[in-house]
Amino acid sequence: MAPEPPLLSMSGITKSFPGVRALDGVDLDVQAGEVHCLLGQNGAGKSTLIKVLAGAHQPDTGTIRWRSEEVTLRSPIAAMRLGIATIYQELDLVEHLSVAENVHLGHEPTAAGFVVRGKVARDSTAQLLKRLGHPEIDPGRLVGELSAAHQQIVSMARALSHEVRLIVMDEPSAALDPDEVDNLFRIVGDLTADGVAVVYISHRLEEIRRIGDRVTVLKDGRAVAGGLPAKSTPTSEVVALMTGRNVEYVFPRRPTAAPQGEPVLTVEGLSREGEFAPLDLQVRPGEIVGLAGLVGSGRSEILETVYGARKPDTGRVLVDGRPLKPGSVRAAVSAGLGLAPEERKAQALLMLESVTRNVSVSSMSRFARVGWIDRGAELGAARAATRELSLRPDNPDVPVRTLSGGNQQKAVLARWLLRGCRVLLLDEPTRGVDVGARAELYAVIRRLADEGLAVLLVSSEVPEVLGLADRVLVLREGTVVHTAPARELDEHRVLDLVMEGSPAS
Amino acid sequence: MTQPVSPPRDSTDKVPSAAETPPWRAVLFRADVRTLSLLGVLAVLILIGGITKPDEFLDTRNLQLVLTQASVIGVVTVGMTFVIISGGIDLSVGAIVALASVWATTVATQEYGFGGILFTAVAVGVGCGLVNGVLIAYGGMVPFIATLAMLASARGLALQITDGRTQIVSVDSVLDLGERDAYILGIPPLVLVFAAVTVIGWLVLNRTTFGRRTVAVGGNAEAARLAGIDVRRQRLYLYLLSGLCCGIAAFLLIVLAGSGQNTNGNLYELDAIAAAIIGGTLLTGGRGTIVGSVLGVLIFTTITNIFALNNLQSDVQQIAKGAIIVAAVLVQRRTASTT
Numbered sequence: 155m156a157p158e159p160p161l162l163s164m165s166g167i168t169k170s171f172p173g174v175r176a177l178d179g180v181d182l183d184v185q186a187g188e189v190h191c192l193l194g195q196n197g198a199g200k201s202t203l204i205k206v207l208a209g210a211h212q213p214d215t216g217t218i219r220w221r222s223e224e225v226t227l228r229s230p231i232a233a234m235r236l237g238i239a240t241i242y243q244e245l246d247l248v249e250h251l252s253v254a255e256n257v258h259l260g261h262e263p264t265a266a267g268f269v270v271r272g273k274v275a276r277d278s279t280a281q282l283l284k285r286l287g288h289p290e291i292d293p294g295r296l297v298g299e300l301s302a303a304h305q306q307i308v309s310m311a312r313a314l315s316h317e318v319r320l321i322v323m324d325e326p327s328a329a330l331d332p333d334e335v336d337n338l339f340r341i342v343g344d345l346t347a348d349g350v351a352v353v354y355i356s357h358r359l360e361e362i363r364r365i366g367d368r369v370t371v372l373k374d375g376r377a378v379a380g381g382l383p384a385k386s387t388p389t390s391e392v393v394a395l396m397t398g399r400n401v402e403y404v405f406p407r408r409p410t411a412a413p414q415g416e417p418v419l420t421v422e423g424l425s426r427e428g429e430f431a432p433l434d435l436q437v438r439p440g441e442i443v444g445l446a447g448l449v450g451s452g453r454s455e456i457l458e459t460v461y462g463a464r465k466p467d468t469g470r471v472l473v474d475g476r477p478l479k480p481g482s483v484r485a486a487v488s489a490g491l492g493l494a495p496e497e498r499k500a501q502a503l504l505m506l507e508s509v510t511r512n513v514s515v516s517s518m519s520r521f522a523r524v525g526w527i528d529r530g531a532e533l534g535a536a537r538a539a540t541r542e543l544s545l546r547p548d549n550p551d552v553p554v555r556t557l558s559g560g561n562q563q564k565a566v567l568a569r570w571l572l573r574g575c576r577v578l579l580l581d582e583p584t585r586g587v588d589v590g591a592r593a594e595l596y597a598v599i600r601r602l603a604d605e606g607l608a609v610l611l612v613s614s615e616v617p618e619v620l621g622l623a624d625r626v627l628v629l630r631e632g633t634v635v636h637t638a639p640a641r642e643l644d645e646h647r648v649l650d651l652v653m654e655g656s657p658a659s
Numbered sequence: 660m661t662q663p664v665s666p667p668r669d670s671t672d673k674v675p676s677a678a679e680t681p682p683w684r685a686v687l688f689r690a691d692v693r694t695l696s697l698l699g700v701l702a703v704l705i706l707i708g709g710i711t712k713p714d715e716f717l718d719t720r721n722l723q724l725v726l727t728q729a730s731v732i733g734v735v736t737v738g739m740t741f742v743i744i745s746g747g748i749d750l751s752v753g754a755i756v757a758l759a760s761v762w763a764t765t766v767a768t769q770e771y772g773f774g775g776i777l778f779t780a781v782a783v784g785v786g787c788g789l790v791n792g793v794l795i796a797y798g799g800m801v802p803f804i805a806t807l808a809m810l811a812s813a814r815g816l817a818l819q820i821t822d823g824r825t826q827i828v829s830v831d832s833v834l835d836l837g838e839r840d841a842y843i844l845g846i847p848p849l850v851l852v853f854a855a856v857t858v859i860g861w862l863v864l865n866r867t868t869f870g871r872r873t874v875a876v877g878g879n880a881e882a883a884r885l886a887g888i889d890v891r892r893q894r895l896y897l898y899l900l901s902g903l904c905c906g907i908a909a910f911l912l913i914v915l916a917g918s919g920q921n922t923n924g925n926l927y928e929l930d931a932i933a934a935a936i937i938g939g940t941l942l943t944g945g946r947g948t949i950v951g952s953v954l955g956v957l958i959f960t961t962i963t964n965i966f967a968l969n970n971l972q973s974d975v976q977q978i979a980k981g982a983i984i985v986a987a988v989l990v991q992r993r994t995a996s997t998t
Contacts, residue, residue: 461885463885483884483885484889487886493885495885500882501882501885502882502885502886503879504878504879504883505878506878506946507874507875511874515875515886516887516888518868518871518872522867525867525869527866527871529866573887
């Protein structure tokens, strides 16, 4: 504990979005020259917190002190002026500009109002790159031509091109291989030696042990532990802090007997280069199979490949023992597959349209004769499907964008219910869904399974997979590291598996 | 993990609370406001025409002329509206009209009489649409580029066929369609064709699976694909449809002008796009109405007519058209954001 006042002190930060309280009174103190790690499961509030810190979100309440003075971070520029730089996980570089142009984007060196091209910008960029241990990156090259790792370096160079006192790094190691991670840590070391503070977000506990000074653990929008020593706090304590919940989800009761019958969905040796290793799995009617793993472990990619939205490199998907045409969504849908994708708004919903049209979109031809839609029949069927799922409001004419997250998800499920689908692929079914509405959604999913649907579920929320699924496959970086009935697993063990790759001793 | 919390995305499109006006009513109201305001603009224009040139403007013959002129571009606009609703664009409509009109009026084609001319015009339109559609849907070309290429080459081909000469139509049955004798209850046949295309277009857009798929593809192509819609085939059909409309329009133009010229349909693409846009069709796709587009066409044609009657030059007309496009879009953005 340094005696001087912290460089940054956030206290009582709250931030709500429609239906969700993302931050619920978070405190965070960061000292100059330290590496402060932020840990937490998906949805714990890490992203929202760093966006508040970067000036991208305005907190609802709470104060931010910067060198003991209260400040308001009205915009990303305001944060930058104070010396706060953020490196987001999705790199925010312009691919068609050169490295030097990217580094100086927004604060281009100028002379008499003209952007200085050429040498000055390139030299200062080259210097930054050298400082970052990558003098081989040519400042004149287009960013789009660089590898992911080099793009990361450019992103960092851009952060350092400002007068920086605090750098936020959001999972900087996710796209890097081990050598590059070593280099990253060296850079972090250099920065902190110069008195710069680093807020470091990572899922990998071993990284936090290596470079972290202190750890703050977020859970359900609260800081459950602030400033723990990063090197000496036992793993079990950290995991317990991450998982101990305020909200107990209510999961529906599983059927007592394991589902029998021939598997309706069979996946054989399915793989995609760089995304996931050959995968085998079977789902029987009435069974919910869960895939647990972190973001980037290949979960969504697996679902989308099974669904035909991505073309597999190897392997095949069979429904009722008949292989599907690879890479064809239409073949999958005709065979009885339905996907509720991760990004509901971007991938599933027609946001300008009514609930009815969203529900009927996959079964339109059933209500049509020679292309002419019988709108009465369509509305009736859509109403029946949405009522069965208790979608609210009970009026299928409302635009789907006016629904809450949970009811939007029900609209997607109703689409497949109406289609008469037999295998439901659920990708993060409760993302963006209010805590209160989750239990209802869980009950709906279980009921659909009880009625004979086969469900393949993906979630980054371990309790959700464990509570809902009958059988769980644990994924780490595209490979299944463990398979077991859900009742034989607990959250600690799954988290150990996904973070360490082997069961904790 | 930068993505665990999705709420930030929600914050931009705020969910109106259910307690206020029921959202469906808001949508209905907004659609009405749009149509009503277009009708209002048209009414004001008619008023201006009636005041400035009371005798000429309100004359039956003049009104028949306005509607006839609107018919050619109107048919093109109906096809264009479908394409824009699907998130695409068709820059080649004017050139296709030109090519279809000259191909259908060559000496060789005219030997086949009425049927030959009609068939050729439609076939050339559909053929060009097929090329556009295949390039865009299956060749992965951006609609802007593919149809720009079609614009250039169809115009070139039209010039090559005519060698720059006007091809006079000598088939009487075609020419008769443009005569006053052919008017049905005072309505020129060309206007009836336009009306029929409008009604069919409205029905197809609002009552058929084809229309639904068009809206779905334009509103969210990825969602449409994941819902099991064959997005590529739909795109192909849409450019075929636009080509078909161009073919019909070319035939109307042949009747109207009594000839085929390689300069026909000049800048139709801009007129059709402008009419669709002021009619409320989103250039980004997913929303649009046939009624709005047709009103847009009528507004533009009426302006042209009033300006011509008042002896104002076409440069003034162009400026006025530009101003109307800007005003219409600004008004629509306003009504969209306030509801």
